[in-house]
Amino acid sequence: MAEEFVLDIKDLAVHYETEDADVHAVNGIDIVIGKKRTLGLVGETGAGKTTTALSILNLVPNPPGVIKSGEIYLEGKDVLKMTPTELEKMRGNDVAMIFQDPMTALNPVMTVGDQIGESIAIHQNLSKKDAFEKAKEMLKMVGIAESRAYDYPHQFSGGMKQRVVIAIALACSPQLLIADEPTTALDVTIQAQVLELMKQLIREKEMSMLLITHDLGVVAEVCEDVAVMYAGRIVEKGTADDVFNHMRHPYTEGLFDSLPNLKERGEELVPIKGLMPDPSDLPPGCAFAPRCPYATEACSQAVPELTAVDGSKTHFVACSAYRNPEFSLRGNKDGR
Numbered sequence: 298m299a300e301e302f303v304l305d306i307k308d309l310a311v312h313y314e315t316e317d318a319d320v321h322a323v324n325g326i327d328i329v330i331g332k333k334r335t336l337g338l339v340g341e342t343g344a345g346k347t348t349t350a351l352s353i354l355n356l357v358p359n360p361p362g363v364i365k366s367g368e369i370y371l372e373g374k375d376v377l378k379m380t381p382t383e384l385e386k387m388r389g390n391d392v393a394m395i396f397q398d399p400m401t402a403l404n405p406v407m408t409v410g411d412q413i414g415e416s417i418a419i420h421q422n423l424s425k426k427d428a429f430e431k432a433k434e435m436l437k438m439v440g441i442a443e444s445r446a447y448d449y450p451h452q453f454s455g456g457m458k459q460r461v462v463i464a465i466a467l468a469c470s471p472q473l474l475i476a477d478e479p480t481t482a483l484d485v486t487i488q489a490q491v492l493e494l495m496k497q498l499i500r501e502k503e504m505s506m507l508l509i510t511h512d513l514g515v516v517a518e519v520c521e522d523v524a525v526m527y528a529g530r531i532v533e534k535g536t537a538d539d540v541f542n543h544m545r546h547p548y549t550e551g552l553f554d555s556l557p558n559l560k561e562r563g564e565e566l567v568p569i570k571g572l573m574p575d576p577s578d579l580p581p582g583c584a585f586a587p588r589c590p591y592a593t594e595a596c597s598q599a600v601p602e603l604t605a606v607d608g609s610k611t612h613f614v615a616c617s618a619y620r621n622p623e624f625s626l627r628g629n630k631d632g633r
Contacts, residue, residue: 302370303473303505304330304353309367311348311357318577322348324529325366327603328507330473330522335499335506337520337537339513339552343573345529346509347397350475353507354388355379372472390420393466394475398482399458403450409436409461410446413468420469435464439494456487460494467498474499474506480515492518513552517541525549528574528584531603535612545606545614547589583617591618 306328313320323345330336338346351357353369355376369376371391379387396402404412413435414428423431433443439460450458459479466474476495480488496519499506508520516523517537524534525546533546544550551569558564571588574580580587582597589596596617606612606619 301331302329303332303334303372304328304507305368305370306349306353307368307370309349309352309369310365311345311352312363312365313361314363315361320577321579322362322529322576323352324579326526326529326531328524328531328534330505330507332505333503334522335508335520336522336524337508337510337516338524338526339510339516340526341511341573343576344526345576346526347477349526350394350477350507350509353473353475354392354394355384356388386420389416389471390469391471392473392475393469393471395459395462395466395477395479397478399455399462400482402462403458405450408447408449409453413446413461413465416465417468432464432468435468436461438467438498439464456483456491459483459487459491463491463495463498467502467504470502471504474504475509476506477509478511479508480512481510488515495519513541513556525552528579529576530584530600530615532585532616533614534603535606535609539606539609539612543606543612545612545619546585546616547591547618548585551588583615589618593618 306326308325308327309323310325311323313322326349328336338349340346348357352364353371353376357364364377371387376387403409410429410432413432414425417423417431418425418428429446433446436446437443441457441460453461479495480491483491492515508516510516520537522535523537523540524531525540525548526532527548533540533544533549540549544553554567555569557566569588574584574587580597582599583601586592586596601615601617603613603615606614
């Protein structure tokens with residue numbers, strides 16, 4: 298286990314086993330996040346992004362969720378082998394999570410000061426009074442007046458609730474912050490404020506972050522590294538420059554082609570045809586092959602492995618068509 302990584306996920310597979318079906322949510326992924334680095338995990342709804350995040354905290358609901366294989370190292374310790382006591386100590390202290398919807402993430406019958414102070418009291422062995430005072434400082438840090446610590450969640454707007462959730466997540470200065478669609482429920486102007494706040498706080502506290510989103514604009518704004526996920530697998534990963542400017546996977550191209558171009562407003566969008574496959578009935582070979590304009594017969598015969606792009610040390614792609622000499626992506630100016 299390399300110590301320069303805050304997070305190192307190896308061959309993680311997670312299934313949801315029910316009476317009706319065996320849902321293959323995550324299918325053997327590898328992810329690493331270096332110290333003070335931010336990784337954007339991108340993909341459509343149902344790709345397995347949130348299940349990956351819950352696995353890092355060992356919070357996959359069991360049943361029906363079963364971690365079939367893999368190792369998750371957090372600062373050198375395997376999360377999947379931790380005792381319940383070790384997990385309680387780790388959650389909120391070493392790793393914190395910002396959940397998708399701030400409207401439902403807060404307890405409606407506790408003041409926001411008490412909710413922020415709760416994790417501080419537990420992890421830093423402070424009295425309730427001292428924890429509440431530190432909670433006020435956390436509110437001030439995220440741009441909310443300290444006097445609002447005595448208010449309840451219903452007295453806050455959506456953007457302010459998300460700031461409270463961020464304050465809770467950062468209260469114990471975690472090494473890794475997991476942000477699961479942190480701006481989805483917010484309007485565009487508030488999104489920009491929240492993202493700017495997160496960037497500033499991560500820089501100040503020298504944390505690493507896993508940002509889960511389907512918004513490529515958010516990734517471009519915040520992330521240094523990117524991993525593209527499809528049907529439970531990582532299909533392309535690299536630095537933001539690798540993935541945004543030198544993409545090699547047809548699915549990555551499809552994500553970019555489906556974005557509106559502000560400069561060429563007359564251009565039609567090019568949507569990805571079809572739907573993501575049913576995770577309980579994945580097709581043989583590459584899961585994207587039925588939707589891929591470049592698919593060959595070989596694509597449906599074997600699952601492609603992540604391989605380095607042209608000898609790169611940072612850029613990897615899982616695509617059989619990429620090795621075809623005639624292969625050239627529409628949206629890739631650097632394409633072959």
